[in-house]
Amino acid sequence: MAKKPLLSIILLLTGLLTYAQQPDAAGLKQLKRDQDTLQALSQEIFSGKGDDGRARATDEFIPLLVRTLKTKYSFRFRFDSLKTVSIQYPQDSTFRVFTWALEHENGFYRHFGAIQMNTPDGTLKLFPLFDASDFMTNTDTITNNKSWYGCLYYNIIHRHYFNQEFYTLFGWDANNPRSQKKIIEILTFKNGVPVFGGPYFSFAEDSVPKPVRNRFIIEYKKESTATLNYNKELDMIVFDHLISETNEPGKKYTYVSDMDYEGFKWAAGKWMHVDKIFHDAIPLGKGAPTPLPLDQKKKSMTQPKSAEDYLEQPTPKKPAPKKKQ
Template sequence: MKRFLIVFVLFFTILNLNAQSKFLDSEQDLNAQFESLKIAPNDSVKWSLSQKIMDDLKTVLRKKGSFSYPFSLINNLGKVTSPDEQLRIFSWNYTLENGDYRYFALCQKKDGRKTRLFEFQQNLQVEESMTTKLSSDQWLGALYYQIVPFKYNKKSLYLLLGWDGNNNRTSKKVIETLGFSKMGNPEFGFPLINWRGKRLSRVIFEYSKQVQMQLKYHERVNCVVFDHLSPSESRYINQFEYYGPDFSYDALELKNGIWNLVEEFDTRNLN
């Protein structure tokens, strides 16, 4: 029996190593491409490199076993998996010569025993509205760092937290809702955020490039907690390059599938 167990363990160790090795060469190649993107001399080269990365990453993510592969060697690729292990998003960006940002993303979604792959396409013609529903080819663009699964009327949905470098003057943080249609296609902007009497599809915060904004989901209290932003002086209202945290906090609290704004949130509840 002991000999059988040793053989069994060795067999599955070899299988695992073989599964890992089939991604290693592609991972190293992709990492080299991201390094090239980081030092690319102009917008045209950056665009071409990002399209090559997109094509190669699609090829890799269509392989069996890719959902569980960590891709930890690729330093400049955002990788985030939902706690229910049903959704995984890869995102990256580059900065244009004028200081604006361009974003790219691929999403893996479990569908029974299969895994479906979707591309999120940043659409610069789409108005940045907090009340519209958008398809995957109307994506506003962001680097996502946290995914929160939740349900509304028994439908599985996700709250995405992301960052957008925006431009030379301001950065943005984004709270986005994501779901999937009856056909299984991704849809952004389910109106499930209660915000000061309005029902929003997403929340976009804009603030000075000189500061940082905290935006994080805390599982213990089932809330997304974030810095309250204010202008440095009242004369700068709606001039977001002068906005920053004012040392108070707000939150979105999940109740019955709706994210409700809680102003003046007491962060002592997090301890």
């Protein structure tokens, strides 16, 4: 009976060693050379002149990225110089996601991306992501990589439940001249193929229950800032409660934070909505994180994990109560 655990350990160590393989000297040299070209093209996509110039850079960037990733064990190369491309890994490093955005002169955005799987033999297994968000009449749907809700991913949270892996993706969409969006959805793999979305965002515990959602999106004023991220200390997703500053709830571009917070807690394979973080989640003596005002001049797509996310900000200290005279 003792042989089985030992065999399992040997197989596990063998798998870890295989996954830890690095590109050989020639491969590493080629990766570095290609990275320099990709970096220049990515800067052109971000800040090139005119729609045509940025589109041409995109058309050159995509095939070069694919060709570069075909280098054996390229998964181990981090592409750190690609500052305008978000590269996110889950905790188990079974894959990574590349995402980037193309801004049009009219202020609208199109997103591009790809999922690279971490293969044991170092060969390339890649799923290109095709942005279909502009054509989705129903955003609360389950999609695949060929009909992807385009955005820049800035975080991934991994959960395991009943022999299945769940990867919660956090994304930012600069959207249009009047509003921006943040998105959370769960990525799963069915028969090795990515599936985006699913009935994993539940409102069953609300005082007035609402239907389960396949994808959760907040949309708010372009010049405003809103939190939507995972809080490790609370073990919850936390986001700003939004209201229309002009009392026009039908116009999402008027939405701003009212400094209250909602969230989701993981339970039985779903994210369960928590209506008020103040009452239900924050431990005694701990204050709620307060987002700092966002300086639009400093806002940059070179930082997909955007500055307004409160996890990147210090929590302002509450002023001491004034003493009575």
